Amino acid sequence: MSPRPRPEVTIDLDLVRRLLADQHPDLARRPLSPLGEGWDNALFRLGQHFLVRLPRRELAARLVAHEHRWLPEISRLVDLPLPVPVRHGRPTAYFPWSWSIVRWVEGRPAAGSAVAGRGRWAGTLARFAAQLHQPAPPGAPHNPVRAVPLAERDEVTRERLAACGDPRADQLTALWGRLLNTPVHQGPPSWVHGDLHPLNQVVHRGNLAAVIDFGDLSAGDPACDLATAWQTFDWEGRAAFVVRYAELAGRDEALWQRARAWAVCHAAVSLALSADDPVFAEIAEHTVTQLLDAPDARLPHASQAR
Structure with missing residues (x-):
């Protein structure tokens, strides 16, 4: 790595x-x-x-x-x-x-909090994402590595998974391959945070207090942000996140399948590039576990809360 x-x-x-x-x-x-x-x-x-x-x-x-x-x-x-x-x-x-x-915002990164407790504010993060994911205006920035069609990240994602040395890289590659042909984002490009992992979520007194680090802000596919459902939560928290977002922004199975693919993509980045960063490595390991082992990973439509 x-x-x-x-x-x-x-x-x-x-x-x-x-x-x-x-x-x-x-x-x-x-x-x-x-x-x-x-x-x-x-x-x-x-x-x-x-x-x-x-x-x-x-x-x-x-x-x-x-x-x-x-x-x-x-x-x-x-x-x-x-x-x-x-x-x-x-x-x-x-x-x-x-x-x-x-x-200054009082609190600490969500990455330092217990995963089981994050479901308490899953709905708050879902509301933030739904509010953010509005059509972006002309002139909004474009990020070539965030919120783009999955096909544009195929080669580099496969390369990173092949090189990362993770024992489950083959399973992740197979999952990526199954999700790659999910229908692309329809409609105008939306505002996207671009890096909505738990290091960029600030928690104070058990609640979500802020979202930080908008350097990757861009216009594109909101599924890129919704990968946080696997990066941040366990399956129960993820269900709360998915349900609340769907209430506010509508149900779209293709969106959640692309979100799951983006979770693979983000995990590949962290697995391949975070040798000296144990927090990123921990986020990657959690994401892999949620993608491959959590109860909803074994459902026919793993991206939909039941």
Whole structure:
């Protein structure tokens, strides 16, 4: 397996302090502490109320521009808090990309919570997804690796499954093959979060408090997001998620079959590319178990709640 991408710039407390002092001096003297790095961004807590997000590679820097442009509009569609930038950071001679300051949301990633307890807020996440999945306007971003027809992800998904070394890769490949010819998304492209796994869901006091990290925001097939039914929940939570989404957005078996295929696709990414990230590896293992072993995986129409 390959590790997550290496950072293309060095981001530390001194750099963040310098950026704040130069561009947002009224915030520069507040306490600042590192929170860690994901694949795309380095995160720093700023005082009690803010979070600083800086891209760690050029690809991620382009995604920051999407958030600056579109998140204010997306936030008007949904009930949950989103990381809408409250301050924009500009490129400088010593840091080449745009960056953001967003409001701090109290809580922790859902990935750190017990899977069995997540069903409590499955309906809330389903409502968020149904609210988000509205027709996207002209000019909405297109992501070539998210929310596209399944056939466009066939070659790379098979390659990743073949190379990942997982003992059940053959079963996943067979499942992917069965789902690949599911009818494509009909109608206009919808807004899609693009990366709705449990690290991007914030839980506080046992409830879903926010959805974060909209760098992969794009227009396309909402099934890409609905893969979270397998990434996040056990089969009971998944049933609650599916039923609530269907109540709000309508029943569509092809949509859920594509969602299941996207869960295979997302698992293949994590299995192949997360050697140094145990949390992503755990999400991948959970997804594989839900896809292949959960009670609903053995039903004739596994994507539909009964």
